Amino acid sequence: MPGAPSVGLVALALLAQLLRIATPYLLAAAGGVVAERGGMMSLGLEGYMLTGACAAAFGAAATGSASGGVAAGAVGGAAAAALFALATVRARADQIITAIAINLLAVGATRFALRVAFGSSSNSPRIPGFGGLDPLVVGGLLVMPVLAAAIARTRFGLRLRAAGERPDAATAAGIDVARIRIVAVLLSGALAGLGGAYLALDQHQFTDEMTAGRGFIALAAVIFGRWAPLRVGVACLVFAAAETLELHLQLTSAVPSQFVSMIPYALTIVALIRGSGGRSPAPAALGRWER
Amino acid sequence: MLPVAALRRQRLTEAVLPVAIAAAIALIAGDLLILAVGQAPATVYRLLLEGTWGNGYGTGQVLYKATTLIFTGLAVSVPLAAGMFNIGAESQLAAGGFAAGTVGMLLAPTTPAPLAVAICLLAAAAGGALVGAVPGLLIARTGANEVITTIMLNVIVLSALNWAVAAHLHVPETLHTPTIRAGTVPRLGALVPSLRGSAANWTVLLALLVVAATGWLVVRSRPGFAIRAVGSAPEAAATAGISVARTRVGAFIVGGALAGLGAANFVLGYKHYYEDGFAGGSGYLGIAVALAGRGRPIGIVLAALAFATLSQGGLAIHAVVPKQIADVLQAVVILVVAAATPVVARRLGEPPA
Numbered sequence: 001m002p003g004a005p006s007v008g009l010v011a012l013a014l015l016a017q018l019l020r021i022a023t024p025y026l027l028a029a030a031g032g033v034v035a036e037r038g039g040m041m042s043l044g045l046e047g048y049m050l051t052g053a054c055a056a057a058f059g060a061a062a063t064g065s066a067s068g069g070v071a072a073g074a075v076g077g078a079a080a081a082a083l084f085a086l087a088t089v090r091a092r093a094d095q096i097i098t099a100i101a102i103n104l105l106a107v108g109a110t111r112f113a114l115r116v117a118f119g120s121s122s123n124s125p126r127i128p129g130f131g132g133l134d135p136l137v138v139g140g141l142l143v144m145p146v147l148a149a150a151i152a153r154t155r156f157g158l159r160l161r162a163a164g165e166r167p168d169a170a171t172a173a174g175i176d177v178a179r180i181r182i183v184a185v186l187l188s189g190a191l192a193g194l195g196g197a198y199l200a201l202d203q204h205q206f207t208d209e210m211t212a213g214r215g216f217i218a219l220a221a222v223i224f225g226r227w228a229p230l231r232v233g234v235a236c237l238v239f240a241a242a243e244t245l246e247l248h249l250q251l252t253s254a255v256p257s258q259f260v261s262m263i264p265y266a267l268t269i270v271a272l273i274r275g276s277g278g279r280s281p282a283p284a285a286l287g288r289w290e291r
Numbered sequence: 292m293l294p295v296a297a298l299r300r301q302r303l304t305e306a307v308l309p310v311a312i313a314a315a316i317a318l319i320a321g322d323l324l325i326l327a328v329g330q331a332p333a334t335v336y337r338l339l340l341e342g343t344w345g346n347g348y349g350t351g352q353v354l355y356k357a358t359t360l361i362f363t364g365l366a367v368s369v370p371l372a373a374g375m376f377n378i379g380a381e382s383q384l385a386a387g388g389f390a391a392g393t394v395g396m397l398l399a400p401t402t403p404a405p406l407a408v409a410i411c412l413l414a415a416a417a418g419g420a421l422v423g424a425v426p427g428l429l430i431a432r433t434g435a436n437e438v439i440t441t442i443m444l445n446v447i448v449l450s451a452l453n454w455a456v457a458a459h460l461h462v463p464e465t466l467h468t469p470t471i472r473a474g475t476v477p478r479l480g481a482l483v484p485s486l487r488g489s490a491a492n493w494t495v496l497l498a499l500l501v502v503a504a505t506g507w508l509v510v511r512s513r514p515g516f517a518i519r520a521v522g523s524a525p526e527a528a529a530t531a532g533i534s535v536a537r538t539r540v541g542a543f544i545v546g547g548a549l550a551g552l553g554a555a556n557f558v559l560g561y562k563h564y565y566e567d568g569f570a571g572g573s574g575y576l577g578i579a580v581a582l583a584g585r586g587r588p589i590g591i592v593l594a595a596l597a598f599a600t601l602s603q604g605g606l607a608i609h610a611v612v613p614k615q616i617a618d619v620l621q622a623v624v625i626l627v628v629a630a631a632t633p634v635v636a637r638r639l640g641e642p643p644a
Contacts, residue, residue: 043438083626091630096376096438100578101625108618115613116328216442223439258454265443272435 014244019137020202022240024049024195024211026140028218029225029232030147031077031191036227037151038184039164039177039285043099044084045192046215047106052077052193054110057206058117060127069127070136070197077193078186080106085185089178095287103215111208124206136198143191144233151229160184164283168291177289192218220268226281239264305639306585309631310594313583313624320623321616330611342607343600349607351479351489355556356599357592358491359384361498362553363577364584364591365505366419366546370437371581372509373542374522379426379441380550381574382448383419387551389452390418391558392565393460395471402473408559411474412497415555416548422448423547424540431536437543445574456567467566476560492560499592501552506588508545518542550574579625598624 028049032042052073059072084102087093115121130136151157162170163180170177192215199214200206217239225232246260285291322332343349363380370377377383394414398407426440453466460468476494480487509515520528521538529535557569576598583598584591598621605617 043442087626087630092633093626093629094632096378097578097582097629098626100378100575101622101629104575105619105622105626108615108622112324112613112615112619115615121613121615213446216446219439220443256454256458258450258457262447262450265446268443269429269435269440269447272439273429273433 017247018237018240018244019141021243022236023134023137023140023198024214025218025221025236025240026143026233027136027195027198028192028215029221029236030143030229031188031195032219032222033147033151033227033229033232034160034191035184035188036222036286037164037283038160038181039167039283039288040085040088040181040185040188041095041099041287042188042219042222043096044081044102044215045188045218046211046213047099047103048077048080048189048192049196049199049211049215049218050103050106050110050209051080052189052196053200053210054113054124054196054206055079055193056197056200057124057127058113060129060201061125064128066128066130066201069201070194073193073197073200074190075193077191077196078189081185081189081192084189085182089182089185092289107209110206114206114208122208124200126204127200127206129201129204134198134202136194136201139194140198144229148229156180156183161283164285166291167285167289217264220264223282224264224268224271226271227283301639305635306587306590308635309628310583310585312631312635313627316627317620317623321620324616324619325612328612335608335612338608338611339600339604343604347483347485347487348489349603351486351491352603353596353599354479354486354495355490355492355561356602357595358495358498358556359553359573360576360580360595360598361502361591362556363550363574364580364595365502365577366423366550366553366574367577367581368546368584368586368591369505369509369518369549370539370542370546372515372522372586373518373539374525375430375437375539375542376578377423377426377441377543377546378438378578379422379444379547379574380577381570381572382445383422383547383550384553384570384574385452386422386448387415387419388554388558388565388569389455390551391415391474391554392468392471395474395559395563396469398471398473400472404473404475407473408476411471411559412552412555415551415553415558417551419551419554420544420548423543423545423550427540427543427547430543431540453567456565462564465566466568467562467564470563471558474559475563476555478560490561492556494556494560497552497555501549502588502592505549509586514538514541550577576621579621582625582628 028045031048032045035042055076056069056073060066060069062068080102084098087098088095111121114124118124151160159175159180162175163177167177196211199210221232221235221239225235242260242263246257325332325335343353363384366380366383367377391411391414395411398410425444426437429435429440430437456466456468462469476492479491479493480489509518517533517538520533521535525535558565580591580594580598584594601617601621605614
């Protein structure tokens with residue numbers, strides 16, 4: 001048919017859309033893997049992401065550059081994670097409750113900050129983004145292979161795994177488990193913050209609750225990928241593919257979009273059920289201090 | 292002092308002190324935020340009190356909001372007594388509302404009011420219990436983690452309800468179902484004129500009854516004993532012949548039913564229809580209520596009133612300080628209670644739970 005786009009072009013456009021959706025998942029899920037492999041739960045990814053997205057908008061607005069936004073996003077995410085680390089490592093607060101509090105805090109605090117700074121609690125003014133190739137997309141594609149190598153081969157990776165699997169033995173071997181876990185949580189917050197920064201910079205503004213549950217999808221990817229970075233990366237791509245599909249199904253209304261958006265969550269429950277028989281793939285000391 | 296009395300006092304200190312510390316820190320955080328936007332804390336707190344307990348409408352709105360929170364707080368408390376986190380109160384509440392709304396829609400308008408209300412309440416409890424049963428069964432059968440399961444299930448259930456309403460049951464141009472034909476619960480304003488105009492309705496009395504009944508169930512009844520035994524020492528409970536799996540499923544079903552009942556406040560007492568998104572975070576705030584209420588009936592009522600005052604107060608001060616300050620302070624309270632609980636327990640010389 002003359003004038004119709006070639007199959008190759010359509011495929012390329014779909015691929016670009018898939019990468020756009022997958023990037024925040026990949027970055028946040030990488031954060032989830034780092035924290036959970038070190039024994040710290042990642043229910044707070046949503047809050048870290050949202051804080052990172054908001055901080056990125058402030059950073060980009062203040063510096064007038066997308067790079068400034070990226071730096072601010074990482075710092076913002078790490079700051080939210082620092083609060084989690086402070087409560088759970090220093091005071092030994094319950095990790096589940098603390099994460100829920102951080103998520104609620106992120107929603108309230110980002111809206112409060114928007115209102116105070118820009119006079120609107122729903123969105124920031126337009127901020128600069130990256131024209132052309134977004135470095136965060138490249139980072140998203142590289143993060144899982146790099147993480148896989150770091151966890152398997154570096155000294156930090158070994159200590160991280162020790163903290164997540166056998167904290168007692170790690171302590172006996174002279175490893176400062178609390179310190180490793182703090183570092184892991186901060187790194188996790190920074191990565192999730194980058195995921196949030198990508199959202200804000202890609203849409204050229206921060207809007208309230210713009211992460212819209214992506215932190216939980218990233219957590220779902222961590223569980224579905226059984227805590228192994230490369231598999232988690234594939235899970236992110238699969239979830240993003242389902243969403244890309246959803247955008248096109250919506251146009252043809254073949255399947256209600258609500259059912260397509262359930263896919264990551266339903267798959268995660270299935271993975272939990274399958275994973276619960278025999279040895280669990282989860283880090284043995286996840287959320288605990290003794291083992 | 293008798294050792295029993297001393298122990299009891301220590302238990303009470305252990306329960307109350309973290310909440311007191313949290314309230315103090317939230318107050319300081321509130322001062323700082325108010326000062327940060329260039330306002331005087333005293334003025335803002337006065338506005339907050341005037342806009343809530345200072346007039347009939349404000350009082351009624353606080354009572355209305357506290358009613359839902361009492362139910363969701365209980366919905367978290369009961370499974371927590373059995374040692375499990377119910378993060379699913381949000382979708383259990385929504386499912387209860389959907390069930391009450393659709394059943395109320397199908398009833399004949401001539402159904403006697405008490406019967407219609409009873410049927411709708413039963414539907415609400417059943418809807419919530421059904422959603423609560425899923426994670427309960429998954430945990431008991433497969434050992435799947437209840438926190439992740441309930442979080443994921445929240446999204447699945449809310450999406451499914453959104454689809455049911457948007458695709459089939461909505462009134463054109465809205466995301467709510469048609470008005471129920473029987474089963475409405477009267478507003479309190481009909482009895483107490485000063486509350487007129489507010490959403491407060493008779494569901495608040497049901498909430499108080501249910502708090503008392505749940506307290507009795509958990510502390511005095513045989514199933515309640517099983518729940519607490521499983522919560523504090525599952526292995527010992529199993530040795531004593533209590534079925535851990537069945538107790539956990541039961542606790543989750545009761546929790547779900549309690550959250551579902553909470554929907555009566557909105558669906559039967561206020562709007563008279565189910566609306567997409569009406570839960571609006573009340574399920575998550577139930578976690579805060581259960582935590583600050585320390586699993587005790589009176590604690591849950593007080594915590595629900597405090598959090599409801601903060602929510603309604605946020606609206607009252609919005610002209611001078613962004614209302615989101617209420618969300619921030621609610622989160623601060625949860626965070627500090629969580630952090631102070633183990634610290635207080637350690638200081639008092641008992642191992643943290």
